[in-house]
Amino acid sequence: MSAIRVLIAEDQAMILGALAALLAGEPDLAVCARAVNGRAALCALAAERPDVLVTDIEMPEMTGLTLAAEARARFPATQVVILTTFARPGYLRRALEAGARGYLLKDRPAAELAEAVRRVHRGERVIDPELAAEAWASDPDPLTERERQILWRAGEGRSSAEIAAEVHLSEGTVRNYLSEAISKLGAANRIEAARIARQKGWL
Amino acid sequence: MSAIRVLIAEDQAMILGALAALLAGEPDLAVCARAVNGRAALCALAAERPDVLVTDIEMPEMTGLTLAAEARARFPATQVVILTTFARPGYLRRALEAGARGYLLKDRPAAELAEAVRRVHRGERVIDPELAAEAWASDPDPLTERERQILWRAGEGRSSAEIAAEVHLSEGTVRNYLSEAISKLGAANRIEAARIARQKGWL
DNA sequence: GCGCCGGCATGACAAGTGTCACGCGCGAGT
DNA sequence: ACTCGCGCGTGACACTTGTCATGCCGGCGC
Numbered sequence: 132m133s134a135i136r137v138l139i140a141e142d143q144a145m146i147l148g149a150l151a152a153l154l155a156g157e158p159d160l161a162v163c164a165r166a167v168n169g170r171a172a173l174c175a176l177a178a179e180r181p182d183v184l185v186t187d188i189e190m191p192e193m194t195g196l197t198l199a200a201e202a203r204a205r206f207p208a209t210q211v212v213i214l215t216t217f218a219r220p221g222y223l224r225r226a227l228e229a230g231a232r233g234y235l236l237k238d239r240p241a242a243e244l245a246e247a248v249r250r251v252h253r254g255e256r257v258i259d260p261e262l263a264a265e266a267w268a269s270d271p272d273p274l275t276e277r278e279r280q281i282l283w284r285a286g287e288g289r290s291s292a293e294i295a296a297e298v299h300l301s302e303g304t305v306r307n308y309l310s311e312a313i314s315k316l317g318a319a320n321r322i323e324a325a326r327i328a329r330q331k332g333w334l
Numbered sequence: 335m336s337a338i339r340v341l342i343a344e345d346q347a348m349i350l351g352a353l354a355a356l357l358a359g360e361p362d363l364a365v366c367a368r369a370v371n372g373r374a375a376l377c378a379l380a381a382e383r384p385d386v387l388v389t390d391i392e393m394p395e396m397t398g399l400t401l402a403a404e405a406r407a408r409f410p411a412t413q414v415v416i417l418t419t420f421a422r423p424g425y426l427r428r429a430l431e432a433g434a435r436g437y438l439l440k441d442r443p444a445a446e447l448a449e450a451v452r453r454v455h456r457g458e459r460v461i462d463p464e465l466a467a468e469a470w471a472s473d474p475d476p477l478t479e480r481e482r483q484i485l486w487r488a489g490e491g492r493s494s495a496e497i498a499a500e501v502h503l504s505e506g507t508v509r510n511y512l513s514e515a516i517s518k519l520g521a522a523n524r525i526e527a528a529r530i531a532r533q534k535g536w537l
Numbered sequence: 538g539c540g541c542c543g544g545c546a547t548g549a550c551a552a553g554t555g556t557c558a559c560g561c562g563c564g565a566g567t
Numbered sequence: 568a569c570t571c572g573c574g575c576g577t578g579a580c581a582c583t584t585g586t587c588a589t590g591c592c593g594g595c596g597c
Contacts, residue, residue: 143419148444149352156355216346241351277574288526290553304575310555320555320583322525323491480544494584505583507545513585523553523585 134161135252138179140172140186140198141165141214150185150214150244157245169193176206183248188215188222196225203230210251214244219332220266223258233257274333278312281305283334286325337364338455341382343375343389343401344368344417353388353417353447360448372396379409386451391418391425399428406433413454417447422535423469426461436460475536481515484508486537489528 137160141147144167151162163179166172170192176184184202188195199211212233213226226234232251235243236259247257274282277298284294291309295302309321318324328334340363344350347370354365367382369375373395379387387405391398402414415436416429429437435454438446439462450460477485480501487497494512498505512524521527531537 143440145417145438145440145442145444145447146349146352149349149356149447152359152444153352153355155359214348235348237346237348239348241348241355244348244352275574286525288521288523288529290523292553301576303577306553306555307557307575310557313555318491320491320493322489326491478544504546506547509584509586510545513587516585 134159135183135248136161136163136179136181137248138162138164138166138172138175138181138184138209140167140169140175140184140190140195142167142187142190153241154245154248160245160248169195169198172198173201176202176209180206181209182252183210183212185212185214185244185248188213188217188226196222196229199226199231200229210254212247212251212257217332218259218262218265220262221332223262223266227258234259234262236262273315274312274328278308278315279328279334281308282312282321282325282328285309285321286329286334337362338386338451339364339366339382339384340451341365341367341369341375341378341384341387341412343370343372343378343387343393343398345370345390345393356444357448357451363448363451372398372401375401376404379405379412383409384412385455386413386415388415388417388447388451391416391420391429399425399432402429402434403432413457415450415454415460420535421462421465421468423465424475424535426465426469426535427475428535430461437462437465439465475534476518477515477531477536481511481518482531482537484511485515485524485528485531488512488524489532489537 137154139147139150139162141150147165147167151165154160154162163181164175166175168191172184172186186195186198195213195215199213202209202211211231212235213231214235214237215222216237218236223234233247233256235247235257239259250257280298281294284297291302291305295305313321313324316324316327318327325334340357342350342353342365344353350368350370354368357363357365366384367378369378371394375387375389376396389398389401398416398418402416405412405414414434415438416434417438417440418425419440421439426437436450436459438450438460442462453460483501484497487500494505494508498508501508516524516527519527519530521530528537
Protein backbone atom coordinates (compact mmCIF):
# COMPACT_ATOMS: atom_id res chain seq x y z
CA MET A 132 0.00 0.00 0.00
CA SER A 133 1.51 3.29 -1.07
CA ALA A 134 1.08 6.59 0.74
CA ILE A 135 -1.49 9.17 -0.28
CA ARG A 136 0.34 11.87 -2.23
CA VAL A 137 -0.57 15.41 -1.15
CA LEU A 138 0.09 18.83 -2.69
CA ILE A 139 -0.21 21.82 -0.38
CA ALA A 140 -0.90 25.36 -1.59
CA GLU A 141 -0.66 28.18 0.93
CA ASP A 142 0.72 31.68 0.51
CA GLN A 143 2.32 32.13 3.91
CA ALA A 144 5.56 30.21 3.57
CA MET A 145 5.93 29.45 7.24
CA ILE A 146 2.41 28.07 7.51
CA LEU A 147 3.05 26.06 4.37
CA GLY A 148 6.15 24.54 5.90
CA ALA A 149 4.38 23.90 9.17
CA LEU A 150 1.46 22.14 7.48
CA ALA A 151 3.90 20.03 5.52
CA ALA A 152 5.64 19.09 8.76
CA LEU A 153 2.28 18.23 10.25
CA LEU A 154 1.38 15.84 7.42
CA ALA A 155 4.90 14.47 7.28
CA GLY A 156 4.23 13.02 10.70
CA GLU A 157 1.56 10.74 9.22
CA PRO A 158 3.06 7.51 7.83
CA ASP A 159 0.29 7.01 5.27
CA LEU A 160 0.61 10.50 3.80
CA ALA A 161 3.37 12.00 1.68
CA VAL A 162 3.70 15.67 0.80
CA CYS A 163 4.87 15.46 -2.80
CA ALA A 164 4.97 19.21 -3.51
CA ARG A 165 4.26 22.66 -2.12
CA ALA A 166 3.12 25.87 -3.77
CA VAL A 167 2.94 29.44 -2.53
CA ASN A 168 0.27 30.58 -4.98
CA GLY A 169 -2.38 29.25 -7.32
CA ARG A 170 -0.30 29.35 -10.46
CA ALA A 171 2.57 27.42 -8.90
CA ALA A 172 0.02 24.94 -7.62
CA LEU A 173 -1.29 24.32 -11.13
CA CYS A 174 2.22 23.58 -12.38
CA ALA A 175 2.80 21.23 -9.50
CA LEU A 176 -0.53 19.53 -10.17
CA ALA A 177 0.50 18.85 -13.76
CA ALA A 178 3.91 17.59 -12.77
CA GLU A 179 2.99 15.48 -9.78
CA ARG A 180 -0.64 14.45 -10.27
CA PRO A 181 -1.14 14.20 -6.51
CA ASP A 182 -4.01 12.27 -4.96
CA VAL A 183 -5.14 15.23 -2.89
CA LEU A 184 -4.71 18.99 -3.15
CA VAL A 185 -4.94 20.97 0.09
CA THR A 186 -5.32 24.67 -0.62
CA ASP A 187 -5.90 27.98 1.14
CA ILE A 188 -8.45 30.34 -0.41
CA GLU A 189 -6.92 33.80 -0.22
CA MET A 190 -3.71 33.64 -2.23
CA PRO A 191 -2.02 35.90 -4.75
CA GLU A 192 -2.06 35.07 -8.48
CA MET A 193 -5.05 32.73 -8.26
CA THR A 194 -7.44 32.07 -5.38
CA GLY A 195 -7.96 28.63 -3.97
CA LEU A 196 -11.51 28.65 -5.33
CA THR A 197 -10.50 29.12 -8.95
CA LEU A 198 -7.62 26.74 -8.40
CA ALA A 199 -10.13 24.14 -7.20
CA ALA A 200 -12.23 24.63 -10.32
CA GLU A 201 -9.18 24.32 -12.60
CA ALA A 202 -7.99 21.24 -10.78
CA ARG A 203 -11.42 19.66 -11.09
CA ALA A 204 -11.53 20.33 -14.81
CA ARG A 205 -8.00 19.36 -15.77
CA PHE A 206 -7.00 16.77 -13.18
CA PRO A 207 -10.20 15.05 -12.06
CA ALA A 208 -8.23 12.30 -10.30
CA THR A 209 -7.04 14.84 -7.73
CA GLN A 210 -9.47 15.54 -4.90
CA VAL A 211 -9.52 19.05 -3.46
CA VAL A 212 -9.65 20.09 0.18
CA ILE A 213 -10.08 23.79 0.98
CA LEU A 214 -8.30 24.89 4.15
CA THR A 215 -9.12 28.41 5.22
CA THR A 216 -9.53 30.86 8.06
CA PHE A 217 -12.91 32.02 6.90
CA ALA A 218 -16.14 30.45 8.09
CA ARG A 219 -18.21 32.21 5.47
CA PRO A 220 -21.13 30.33 4.01
CA GLY A 221 -20.56 32.15 0.73
CA TYR A 222 -17.07 30.70 0.45
CA LEU A 223 -18.32 27.21 1.24
CA ARG A 224 -20.97 27.41 -1.42
CA ARG A 225 -18.49 28.56 -4.03
CA ALA A 226 -15.99 25.90 -2.98
CA LEU A 227 -18.54 23.14 -3.45
CA GLU A 228 -19.63 24.57 -6.79
CA ALA A 229 -15.97 24.53 -7.82
CA GLY A 230 -15.88 20.81 -7.11
CA ALA A 231 -14.02 20.79 -3.80
CA ARG A 232 -14.64 17.66 -1.74
CA GLY A 233 -13.52 19.10 1.59
CA TYR A 234 -13.85 22.43 3.41
CA LEU A 235 -11.90 22.73 6.62
CA LEU A 236 -11.28 25.66 8.95
CA LYS A 237 -7.86 26.57 10.29
CA ASP A 238 -9.18 26.77 13.81
CA ARG A 239 -10.10 23.10 13.91
CA PRO A 240 -7.73 20.70 15.72
CA ALA A 241 -4.61 19.81 13.76
CA ALA A 242 -5.48 16.12 13.64
CA GLU A 243 -8.49 16.80 11.45
CA LEU A 244 -6.36 17.78 8.50
CA ALA A 245 -4.79 14.36 8.03
CA GLU A 246 -8.12 12.71 8.65
CA ALA A 247 -9.82 14.94 6.09
CA VAL A 248 -7.16 14.09 3.52
CA ARG A 249 -7.73 10.38 4.09
CA ARG A 250 -11.49 10.61 3.90
CA VAL A 251 -11.49 12.75 0.79
CA HIS A 252 -9.10 10.29 -0.81
CA ARG A 253 -11.58 7.52 -0.03
CA GLY A 254 -14.17 9.50 -1.96
CA GLU A 255 -16.02 10.98 1.00
CA ARG A 256 -16.92 14.61 1.47
CA VAL A 257 -15.59 16.50 4.50
CA ILE A 258 -17.37 19.72 5.38
CA ASP A 259 -16.77 21.58 8.61
CA PRO A 260 -19.86 20.58 10.60
CA GLU A 261 -20.57 23.92 12.25
CA LEU A 262 -20.19 25.76 9.00
CA ALA A 263 -22.36 23.27 7.13
CA ALA A 264 -25.10 23.70 9.71
CA GLU A 265 -24.75 27.45 9.58
CA ALA A 266 -24.81 27.47 5.81
CA TRP A 267 -28.18 25.73 5.64
CA ALA A 268 -29.74 27.12 8.77
CA SER A 269 -28.72 30.74 8.48
CA ASP A 270 -31.11 32.94 6.56
CA PRO A 271 -29.00 34.23 3.72
CA ASP A 272 -28.52 37.91 4.25
CA PRO A 273 -31.38 39.88 5.77
CA LEU A 274 -30.02 43.11 4.35
CA THR A 275 -31.41 44.85 1.31
CA GLU A 276 -29.04 46.32 -1.24
CA ARG A 277 -29.61 49.84 0.09
CA GLU A 278 -28.97 48.77 3.66
CA ARG A 279 -25.76 47.03 2.67
CA GLN A 280 -24.57 50.01 0.70
CA ILE A 281 -25.26 52.39 3.57
CA LEU A 282 -24.09 50.14 6.37
CA TRP A 283 -20.83 49.57 4.57
CA ARG A 284 -20.16 53.29 4.44
CA ALA A 285 -21.19 53.71 8.05
CA GLY A 286 -18.69 51.02 8.97
CA GLU A 287 -15.95 53.06 7.32
CA GLY A 288 -16.67 55.90 9.72
CA ARG A 289 -18.70 58.18 7.51
CA SER A 290 -21.46 60.28 9.04
CA SER A 291 -25.11 60.05 8.05
CA ALA A 292 -24.84 63.34 6.18
CA GLU A 293 -21.81 62.19 4.18
CA ILE A 294 -23.49 58.93 3.29
CA ALA A 295 -26.65 60.76 2.25
CA ALA A 296 -24.61 62.88 -0.16
CA GLU A 297 -22.79 59.85 -1.56
CA VAL A 298 -25.88 57.77 -2.31
CA HIS A 299 -28.20 60.68 -3.13
CA LEU A 300 -30.72 60.20 -0.36
CA SER A 301 -31.85 62.47 2.43
CA GLU A 302 -30.07 62.22 5.75
CA GLY A 303 -33.25 61.12 7.48
CA THR A 304 -33.67 58.24 5.06
CA VAL A 305 -30.11 57.15 5.63
CA ARG A 306 -30.79 57.12 9.34
CA ASN A 307 -33.92 55.06 8.75
CA TYR A 308 -32.01 52.47 6.75
CA LEU A 309 -29.34 52.29 9.39
CA SER A 310 -31.95 51.94 12.10
CA GLU A 311 -33.56 49.12 10.14
CA ALA A 312 -30.24 47.36 9.62
CA ILE A 313 -29.34 47.75 13.28
CA SER A 314 -32.58 46.13 14.38
CA LYS A 315 -32.34 43.35 11.78
CA LEU A 316 -28.87 42.46 13.03
CA GLY A 317 -29.71 42.81 16.69
CA ALA A 318 -26.99 45.40 17.17
CA ALA A 319 -26.88 48.37 19.52
CA ASN A 320 -25.53 50.86 17.00
CA ARG A 321 -24.24 51.21 13.46
CA ILE A 322 -20.71 50.20 14.39
CA GLU A 323 -21.75 46.93 15.93
CA ALA A 324 -24.16 46.32 13.05
CA ALA A 325 -21.34 46.75 10.56
CA ARG A 326 -19.16 44.42 12.59
CA ILE A 327 -21.81 41.71 12.69
CA ALA A 328 -22.59 42.02 8.99
CA ARG A 329 -18.90 41.82 8.07
CA GLN A 330 -18.41 38.80 10.25
CA LYS A 331 -21.32 36.99 8.61
CA GLY A 332 -20.01 37.87 5.19
CA TRP A 333 -22.93 40.15 4.32
CA LEU A 334 -20.92 43.25 3.62
CA MET B 335 22.89 19.48 26.45
CA SER B 336 19.13 19.65 26.96
CA ALA B 337 16.66 20.85 24.36
CA ILE B 338 15.32 24.39 24.27
CA ARG B 339 11.82 24.31 25.72
CA VAL B 340 9.26 26.23 23.66
CA LEU B 341 5.69 27.35 24.38
CA ILE B 342 3.56 28.19 21.36
CA ALA B 343 0.52 30.48 21.52
CA GLU B 344 -1.67 30.74 18.42
CA ASP B 345 -5.44 30.96 18.18
CA GLN B 346 -5.95 28.86 15.06
CA ALA B 347 -5.69 25.32 16.41
CA MET B 348 -4.58 23.79 13.16
CA ILE B 349 -1.80 26.31 12.68
CA LEU B 350 -0.81 25.77 16.29
CA GLY B 351 -0.54 22.05 15.71
CA ALA B 352 1.33 22.54 12.47
CA LEU B 353 3.86 24.89 14.06
CA ALA B 354 4.37 22.39 16.86
CA ALA B 355 4.97 19.66 14.27
CA LEU B 356 7.44 21.94 12.54
CA LEU B 357 9.47 22.53 15.69
CA ALA B 358 9.14 18.90 16.75
CA GLY B 359 11.27 18.06 13.73
CA GLU B 360 14.22 19.92 15.28
CA PRO B 361 16.18 17.70 17.65
CA ASP B 362 17.41 20.59 19.79
CA LEU B 363 13.92 22.04 20.35
CA ALA B 364 11.04 20.69 22.45
CA VAL B 365 7.50 22.06 22.42
CA CYS B 366 6.58 21.83 26.08
CA ALA B 367 3.10 23.38 25.85
CA ARG B 368 0.59 24.99 23.53
CA ALA B 369 -2.05 27.65 24.10
CA VAL B 370 -4.92 28.89 21.97
CA ASN B 371 -5.20 32.31 23.60
CA GLY B 372 -3.29 34.74 25.75
CA ARG B 373 -4.79 33.73 29.05
CA ALA B 374 -4.06 30.04 28.52
CA ALA B 375 -0.54 31.01 27.52
CA LEU B 376 -0.01 32.83 30.82
CA CYS B 377 -1.07 29.75 32.76
CA ALA B 378 1.23 27.59 30.67
CA LEU B 379 4.07 30.06 31.23
CA ALA B 380 3.64 29.78 34.99
CA ALA B 381 3.43 26.01 34.90
CA GLU B 382 6.20 25.26 32.43
CA ARG B 383 8.61 28.19 32.60
CA PRO B 384 9.70 27.58 28.99
CA ASP B 385 12.90 28.98 27.56
CA VAL B 386 11.13 30.62 24.64
CA LEU B 387 7.56 31.78 24.00
CA VAL B 388 6.44 31.94 20.38
CA THR B 389 3.20 33.87 20.07
CA ASP B 390 0.82 35.23 17.48
CA ILE B 391 -0.44 38.78 17.98
CA GLU B 392 -4.14 38.73 17.17
CA MET B 393 -5.72 36.33 19.62
CA PRO B 394 -8.89 36.32 21.71
CA GLU B 395 -8.74 37.00 25.47
CA MET B 396 -5.36 38.68 25.37
CA THR B 397 -3.28 39.84 22.44
CA GLY B 398 0.24 38.58 21.90
CA LEU B 399 1.57 42.05 22.66
CA THR B 400 0.10 42.27 26.14
CA LEU B 401 1.05 38.64 26.63
CA ALA B 402 4.64 39.54 25.76
CA ALA B 403 4.62 42.38 28.28
CA GLU B 404 3.18 40.13 31.00
CA ALA B 405 5.69 37.42 30.23
CA ARG B 406 8.53 39.91 30.38
CA ALA B 407 7.38 41.22 33.75
CA ARG B 408 6.55 37.96 35.45
CA PHE B 409 8.83 35.41 33.79
CA PRO B 410 11.92 37.29 32.66
CA ALA B 411 13.81 34.06 31.99
CA THR B 412 11.48 33.34 29.09
CA GLN B 413 12.39 35.04 25.81
CA VAL B 414 9.54 36.11 23.55
CA VAL B 415 9.28 35.72 19.78
CA ILE B 416 6.32 37.34 18.01
CA LEU B 417 5.12 35.41 14.98
CA THR B 418 2.50 37.23 12.94
CA THR B 419 0.95 37.87 9.56
CA PHE B 420 1.16 41.61 9.94
CA ALA B 421 4.11 43.64 8.73
CA ARG B 422 2.97 46.74 10.62
CA PRO B 423 5.67 48.97 12.03
CA GLY B 424 3.40 49.87 14.93
CA TYR B 425 3.16 46.24 15.95
CA LEU B 426 6.91 45.82 15.77
CA ARG B 427 7.52 48.91 17.88
CA ARG B 428 5.05 47.83 20.52
CA ALA B 429 6.43 44.30 20.47
CA LEU B 430 9.90 45.60 21.19
CA GLU B 431 8.63 47.96 23.88
CA ALA B 432 6.84 44.98 25.42
CA GLY B 433 10.19 43.24 25.68
CA ALA B 434 9.93 40.83 22.75
CA ARG B 435 13.31 39.65 21.43
CA GLY B 436 12.09 38.41 18.07
CA TYR B 437 9.57 39.55 15.46
CA LEU B 438 8.99 37.16 12.60
CA LEU B 439 6.48 37.20 9.73
CA LYS B 440 4.43 34.19 8.74
CA ASP B 441 5.39 34.56 5.13
CA ARG B 442 9.06 33.92 5.81
CA PRO B 443 10.45 30.44 5.09
CA ALA B 444 9.58 27.81 7.67
CA ALA B 445 13.21 27.18 8.56
CA GLU B 446 13.54 30.65 10.01
CA LEU B 447 11.28 29.87 12.92
CA ALA B 448 13.54 27.26 14.47
CA GLU B 449 16.55 29.42 13.76
CA ALA B 450 14.89 32.43 15.39
CA VAL B 451 14.08 30.39 18.48
CA ARG B 452 17.70 29.29 18.77
CA ARG B 453 19.09 32.76 18.30
CA VAL B 454 16.71 34.37 20.74
CA HIS B 455 17.57 31.69 23.25
CA ARG B 456 21.21 32.61 22.82
CA GLY B 457 20.28 36.16 23.76
CA GLU B 458 20.27 37.63 20.27
CA ARG B 459 17.52 39.71 18.74
CA VAL B 460 15.77 38.53 15.58
CA ILE B 461 13.82 41.17 13.67
CA ASP B 462 12.41 40.72 10.20
CA PRO B 463 14.86 42.77 8.11
CA GLU B 464 12.40 44.39 5.69
CA LEU B 465 10.12 45.40 8.47
CA ALA B 466 12.95 46.79 10.56
CA ALA B 467 13.88 49.14 7.73
CA GLU B 468 10.31 50.30 7.30
CA ALA B 469 9.86 50.79 11.01
CA TRP B 470 12.39 53.57 11.29
CA ALA B 471 10.91 55.49 8.40
CA SER B 472 7.36 55.55 9.76
CA ASP B 473 5.80 57.89 12.27
CA PRO B 474 5.58 56.71 15.85
CA ASP B 475 2.45 55.63 17.67
CA PRO B 476 0.81 58.79 19.02
CA LEU B 477 -1.63 56.94 21.26
CA THR B 478 -1.27 56.50 25.00
CA GLU B 479 -2.13 53.16 26.57
CA ARG B 480 -5.48 54.47 27.82
CA GLU B 481 -6.40 55.87 24.44
CA ARG B 482 -5.58 52.60 22.76
CA GLN B 483 -7.57 50.62 25.30
CA ILE B 484 -10.62 52.85 24.90
CA LEU B 485 -10.38 53.31 21.15
CA TRP B 486 -10.17 49.58 20.68
CA ARG B 487 -13.43 49.08 22.53
CA ALA B 488 -15.06 51.93 20.66
CA GLY B 489 -14.04 50.23 17.43
CA GLU B 490 -15.91 47.12 18.53
CA GLY B 491 -19.10 49.16 18.68
CA ARG B 492 -19.36 49.72 22.41
CA SER B 493 -20.87 52.96 23.70
CA SER B 494 -19.02 55.44 25.90
CA ALA B 495 -21.03 54.31 28.92
CA GLU B 496 -20.18 50.64 28.35
CA ILE B 497 -16.52 51.43 27.90
CA ALA B 498 -16.53 53.55 31.05
CA ALA B 499 -17.91 50.62 33.03
CA GLU B 500 -15.35 48.22 31.55
CA VAL B 501 -12.30 50.29 32.29
CA HIS B 502 -13.56 51.88 35.51
CA LEU B 503 -13.54 55.48 34.39
CA SER B 504 -16.31 58.03 34.19
CA GLU B 505 -18.15 58.36 30.93
CA GLY B 506 -16.97 61.94 30.49
CA THR B 507 -13.37 60.84 30.80
CA VAL B 508 -13.89 58.15 28.20
CA ARG B 509 -15.27 60.77 25.85
CA ASN B 510 -12.27 62.98 26.56
CA TYR B 511 -9.86 60.19 25.67
CA LEU B 512 -11.77 59.42 22.51
CA SER B 513 -11.81 63.06 21.56
CA GLU B 514 -8.07 63.23 22.09
CA ALA B 515 -7.50 60.11 20.01
CA ILE B 516 -9.73 61.40 17.22
CA SER B 517 -7.82 64.64 16.99
CA LYS B 518 -4.42 62.93 17.16
CA LEU B 519 -5.38 60.69 14.27
CA GLY B 520 -7.02 63.40 12.22
CA ALA B 521 -10.27 61.50 12.12
CA ALA B 522 -13.84 62.78 12.07
CA ASN B 523 -15.22 60.38 14.66
CA ARG B 524 -14.37 57.35 16.79
CA ILE B 525 -15.09 54.88 14.01
CA GLU B 526 -12.72 56.47 11.55
CA ALA B 527 -10.15 56.88 14.32
CA ALA B 528 -10.32 53.17 15.10
CA ARG B 529 -10.00 52.34 11.42
CA ILE B 530 -6.92 54.52 10.99
CA ALA B 531 -5.30 53.20 14.13
CA ARG B 532 -5.94 49.60 13.12
CA GLN B 533 -4.52 50.15 9.67
CA LYS B 534 -1.35 51.69 11.07
CA GLY B 535 -0.95 48.87 13.55
CA TRP B 536 -1.57 51.05 16.59
CA LEU B 537 -4.47 49.09 17.93
C1' DG C 538 8.44 74.60 50.05
C1' DC C 539 7.04 75.71 45.20
C1' DG C 540 5.59 75.13 40.50
C1' DC C 541 4.44 72.01 36.98
C1' DC C 542 2.60 68.15 34.52
C1' DG C 543 -0.24 64.09 33.70
C1' DG C 544 -4.22 61.34 34.80
C1' DC C 545 -8.81 61.79 35.91
C1' DA C 546 -13.15 64.17 36.59
C1' DT C 547 -17.17 67.50 35.91
C1' DG C 548 -20.44 70.33 33.46
C1' DA C 549 -22.21 72.42 29.58
C1' DC C 550 -23.21 72.79 24.73
C1' DA C 551 -23.53 71.65 19.80
C1' DA C 552 -23.67 68.10 16.65
C1' DG C 553 -24.65 63.54 15.38
C1' DT C 554 -27.41 59.29 16.07
C1' DG C 555 -31.39 55.97 16.79
C1' DT C 556 -36.31 55.56 16.83
C1' DC C 557 -40.97 56.30 15.72
C1' DA C 558 -45.18 57.87 13.60
C1' DC C 559 -46.70 59.36 9.56
C1' DG C 560 -47.10 60.83 4.52
C1' DC C 561 -46.33 60.46 -0.53
C1' DG C 562 -46.07 58.21 -5.02
C1' DC C 563 -45.67 54.20 -7.78
C1' DG C 564 -46.07 49.64 -9.73
C1' DA C 565 -48.29 44.89 -9.05
C1' DG C 566 -52.06 41.90 -7.99
C1' DT C 567 -57.01 41.12 -7.41
C1' DA D 568 -60.25 51.29 -9.21
C1' DC D 569 -58.63 49.71 -5.01
C1' DT D 570 -55.56 48.13 -2.00
C1' DC D 571 -51.04 46.58 -0.82
C1' DG D 572 -46.31 46.77 -0.34
C1' DC D 573 -42.17 49.23 -1.01
C1' DG D 574 -38.86 52.83 -1.53
C1' DC D 575 -38.23 57.23 0.05
C1' DG D 576 -39.03 61.40 2.76
C1' DT D 577 -40.29 64.49 6.95
C1' DG D 578 -40.43 65.98 11.62
C1' DA D 579 -39.98 65.29 16.30
C1' DC D 580 -37.89 63.35 20.40
C1' DA D 581 -34.47 61.20 23.45
C1' DC D 582 -30.12 59.81 23.65
C1' DT D 583 -25.12 59.57 22.44
C1' DT D 584 -21.02 61.69 20.88
C1' DG D 585 -17.39 65.28 20.25
C1' DT D 586 -15.48 69.45 22.17
C1' DC D 587 -13.97 72.63 25.51
C1' DA D 588 -13.11 75.09 29.81
C1' DT D 589 -12.21 74.16 34.27
C1' DG D 590 -10.72 71.81 38.44
C1' DC D 591 -8.75 68.25 41.72
C1' DC D 592 -4.86 65.57 43.16
C1' DG D 593 -0.52 63.05 43.40
C1' DG D 594 4.21 62.78 41.85
C1' DC D 595 8.58 65.12 40.28
C1' DG D 596 12.18 68.47 39.76
C1' DC D 597 14.30 72.12 41.93
